[in-house]
Amino acid sequence: MKIDPSFIWTALVQLLSAIPTTLVITAVSVTAGFVIGLITALLRIYKVPVLGQIATGYVTFIRGTPMLTHLLLIYFGLPMLLDALSAQFGWGFKSSSIPMIGFAFISFSITAGAYMAEVIRSGLLAVNRGQLEAAYSVGMTTPQALRRIVFPQALAVSLPNLSNSVIGMLHGSTLAFTVSVVEINAKAQIVASTNWKFFEAYLAAAVIFWGLTLLIERITAVIEKRINLYNRGGVA
Amino acid sequence: MIKLTHISKSFGRHQVLKQIDLTVEKGEVVVILGPSGSGKTTLLRCVNYLEKPSDGEIAIGDYRLSCKHASKKDIHQLRQKSAMVFQQYNLFKHKTALENVMEGLVVVKKLPKEEAKTRSIALLEKVGLGSKLDAYPSQLSGGQQQRVGIARALALEPEVILFDEPTSALDPELVGEVLAVIRKIAKEGITMIVVTHEMGFARDVANHVVFMDGGVIVEEGPPAELFNHPKEERTKQFLKRITPELNYSI
Ligand SMILES: Nc1ncnc2c1ncn2[C@@H]1O[C@H](COP(=O)(O)OP(=O)(O)OP(=O)(O)O)[C@@H](O)[C@H]1O
Ligand SMILES: [Mg+2]
Numbered sequence: 347m348k349i350d351p352s353f354i355w356t357a358l359v360q361l362l363s364a365i366p367t368t369l370v371i372t373a374v375s376v377t378a379g380f381v382i383g384l385i386t387a388l389l390r391i392y393k394v395p396v397l398g399q400i401a402t403g404y405v406t407f408i409r410g411t412p413m414l415t416h417l418l419l420i421y422f423g424l425p426m427l428l429d430a431l432s433a434q435f436g437w438g439f440k441s442s443s444i445p446m447i448g449f450a451f452i453s454f455s456i457t458a459g460a461y462m463a464e465v466i467r468s469g470l471l472a473v474n475r476g477q478l479e480a481a482y483s484v485g486m487t488t489p490q491a492l493r494r495i496v497f498p499q500a501l502a503v504s505l506p507n508l509s510n511s512v513i514g515m516l517h518g519s520t521l522a523f524t525v526s527v528v529e530i531n532a533k534a535q536i537v538a539s540t541n542w543k544f545f546e547a548y549l550a551a552a553v554i555f556w557g558l559t560l561l562i563e564r565i566t567a568v569i570e571k572r573i574n575l576y577n578r579g580g581v582a
Numbered sequence: 583m584i585k586l587t588h589i590s591k592s593f594g595r596h597q598v599l600k601q602i603d604l605t606v607e608k609g610e611v612v613v614i615l616g617p618s619g620s621g622k623t624t625l626l627r628c629v630n631y632l633e634k635p636s637d638g639e640i641a642i643g644d645y646r647l648s649c650k651h652a653s654k655k656d657i658h659q660l661r662q663k664s665a666m667v668f669q670q671y672n673l674f675k676h677k678t679a680l681e682n683v684m685e686g687l688v689v690v691k692k693l694p695k696e697e698a699k700t701r702s703i704a705l706l707e708k709v710g711l712g713s714k715l716d717a718y719p720s721q722l723s724g725g726q727q728q729r730v731g732i733a734r735a736l737a738l739e740p741e742v743i744l745f746d747e748p749t750s751a752l753d754p755e756l757v758g759e760v761l762a763v764i765r766k767i768a769k770e771g772i773t774m775i776v777v778t779h780e781m782g783f784a785r786d787v788a789n790h791v792v793f794m795d796g797g798v799i800v801e802e803g804p805p806a807e808l809f810n811h812p813k814e815e816r817t818k819q820f821l822k823r824i825t826p827e828l829n830y831s832i
Contacts, residue, residue, distance in 0.1 A: 476672035479632050483666035484686030484738060487658055494689060498676050576676045576718040 353543045357534065357550035364533035365554065367447070371519040371529060374451045376512050379458025386463035391470055401463070408460030413453075413518050420453035421525050450522040458515050465511055469504030470496065502573045509566040513559050530554055583608050584629070584742050584773070589638035589649070591624055598624050599635070600797040606742065606790070609771040613784040613805070616794035617820060622777040623669075625794070626744045629775070630666045631657050643741045662690065665735035669747045671727040673719040679706060679730045680715040683737050691738070705733040709763050725756030729763055736767065743767075745776040781825050785809060793817045 388394075389401040408416065425441030432439040473496050481491035501508075523532035530551050538547035584606040591599040598621045606612050614622050627633040629640060635649040642663035647656050673682050680702055687698035706712055709729040719727050728748055735743045748764065749757040761783050768774060768787050778784060784791060785805050792802040793814075801814045812818045 474672075474675075476668060476670055477674065480666075480668065480672035480674065482632060482661060483630050483664075483668075484734065485658070485662040485690040486686075490689055494685070495674055495676075502676065573676075577720060 350543055350546055353541070353546040354550050354553075357537045357543075357547040358553060360537045361530055361533050361547075361550055361554055364528055364530045365558075367522075367527065368516070368519050368529040368558075371447065371450050371454060371522055371527070372512065372516045375454035375458045375515050375519070376462075378451070378455035379462045379511070379515070380466075380508075382455060382459030383462030383464075383466050386459060387467035387470060390463070390467060405460045405463050408457060409464070413457045414521050414524065416457050417450065417453040417521055417524060420456070421449045424449065424452065446525050447522070447527050449525050450519070450527050454515060454518065454522075457518065458511065461514065462508065462511050465504050465507040466500065469500035469507075472503045473499045498573070502570075502577070505566060505570050505573070509562060512562055516558060516562065517555065583641075583643070584775075585639075585641040586625075586629070587639040587641070589625070589628055589640070590636045591621075591628055591633060592636050598797050599628065601638070602797075602799060604792065604799065604802075606773060606775060608741075608773055610773055610789045611768045611787050612775045612790045612792060613788035614775065614777045614792045614794060615779075615784065615820070616800075620794045621797045622794055623746050626666070626746050626775060626777060629742070630664050630744055631661050632666070662738070663741045665738045665740040665743050667728070667731045667735050667743060667745045667748050669751050671719070671724070671731045671751070673727055673730055673734070675719055678716050678718055679711060679722065679726075679733075682719075682730055683733045686734065686738050702733070702737060705736050706730070708736075708766075709733045710759070723756060724752045725759045728752065728760045732760075732763055732767070736772070742773040742775060745774060745778070747777050747779065749778065749780060779824065781809075793820065795820070 386401045386405060389398045390405075392398070394401075425444070428439065428441045428444075431437070432441075477495050477499065478491055481495040486494070519529055520531040522529050523535070526532075528536065531548075534547040534551040535544070538544040584604075586602055586604040589599055589602040589604075590597065602621075602625060604612075604625075614625070616622050624633055628635045629642075631640075631652075634652075637649060639646065639648050640660060641647070642660065645659060645663055647660050652660075673679075674685060677685060680699070683702035683705055684695075684698045687693045687701065688695060691698075693701070703712070703715060706715060709732055711726060711729055711733070714722060714726060714730075717726075719730070722730065732743075732748075745764065749760050752760060757780070761780060764774075764776070765783075765787055776784075776788070788805045790802065791805045791808045793800050793808065793812075793816075795816050801808060801812060801817045808817070809821065812821055
């Protein structure tokens with residue numbers, strides 16, 4: 347068996363068409379995950395009764411189980427739940443009308459939410475309490491203080507870890523192929539299935555993922571430079 | 583006028599403030615002295631409601647609040663009557679000197695940006711930082727940061743400004759510039775409560791000196807009286823310890 351370098355290129359070109367799917371899955375899971383993570387982190391930090399405990403349970407369960415398991419649980423569990431509810435309340439809704447990618451969106455958002463909750467929580471905890479007190483002392487309400495003073499600083503602190511989460515979700519999006527979503531990895535398999543040149547196809551996929559990862563790192567570096575302007579003279 | 587009535591505060595079972603009563607007239611500068619752990623910081627923080635008093639009543643201007651039944655809205659109202667200058671400055675790290683001063687004006691007082699900016703620049707000039715408008719806190723010396731802190735407090739035009747050891751985190755050579763600014767605004771008739779260990783400052787600037795120990799006000803009076811003729815044993819001992827050259831007869 348010999349490597350066919352030209353097929354790497356052929357595969358690469360064909361894989362390009364799957365990039366949008368991968369990016370959409372990543373973008374949706376990261377965006378929804380950020381919102382879920384922020385809410386979860388706040389519930390835990392403020393020790394909100396009941397909801398705070400639920401948030402903690404959610405984080406430990408999700409982080410304690412594989413991302414593939416989340417996807418499978420959602421894929422098999424959600425339709426059962428929805429169909430049961432639908433029958434109960436006569437919604438006339440069938441779970442089979444959910445597109446496959448929808449399961450990936452939902453499950454990966456849940457995964458990302460738990461990981462990002464921890465990142466955001468540690469970012470929030472890293473902001474000196476004096477900052478919040480200063481905000482109160484100038485008369486801000488808690489939401490104003492969080493939005494204007496605490497969040498921007500927490501975001502700056504969390505940026506490297508958030509970037510890691512984004513990269514993690516990008517790579518994790520390959521799992522979507524188990525529910526028949528054709529993202530980059532699944533596309534590589536399809537491309538190679540005609541001539542069995544799997545190595546070349548997956549190598550091409552690797553190159554694309556690497557490129558996308560470098561891109562995310564570049565973007566992070568640019569944002570970091572901009573928002574960390576105020577930290578000049580800090581340790582970093 | 584500020585009137586604290588029976589302010590108490592406990593942390594767990596440790597009662598830090600025991601039924602403090604204190605009245606501060608408009609335009610007065612009150613200096614609070616006392617040994618470490620006597621509750622000075624806690625008292626100031628209670629006035630700004632950064633610490634919730636366990637009991638008592640706080641009246642600032644025409645606003646009165648009974649601490650036991652304070653709602654979120656009441657607290658928010660009360661906080662706007664006072665401003666705090668912190669020992670560790672606590673400037674908003676991600677904002678420039680100018681933005682630090684503007685923040686409260688724009689977000690809380692809802693002033694138009696331009697007006698807030700003009701006012702903030704004037705205040706920063708007043709504290710001698712007209713050339714540092716765009717500097718971030720990390721680019722300023724401790725003394726400069728504290729002067730921004732003072733400008734930020736002044737901007738809100740509160741009924742009272744609370745200073746918690748405003749110079750004790752500073753290098754000795756920077757203390758003077760900050761005290762000079764505080765003296766200047768004291769002369770303008772701004773009501774202030776100042777916790778400090780700067781005895782010279784207390785003597786010159788205070789209208790009224792309060793000595794606290796163990797969560798109670800042990801003695802209070804005009805500075806000349808309290809420094810030269812302290813009545814209470816504990817006051818004498820404290821003054822003797824921090825200003826040995828004055829030689830109080832105990
Ligand atoms: N958040 C807190 N939790 C528990 N105890 C506290 C807390 N804050 C203050 N205390 C206690 O309350 C007492 C008074 O503290 P406070 O900071 O008011 O003293 P202080 O007079 O300002 O002292 P210093 O001169 O050292 O600043 C101390 O015994 C301190 O340990
Ligand atoms: Mg103190």
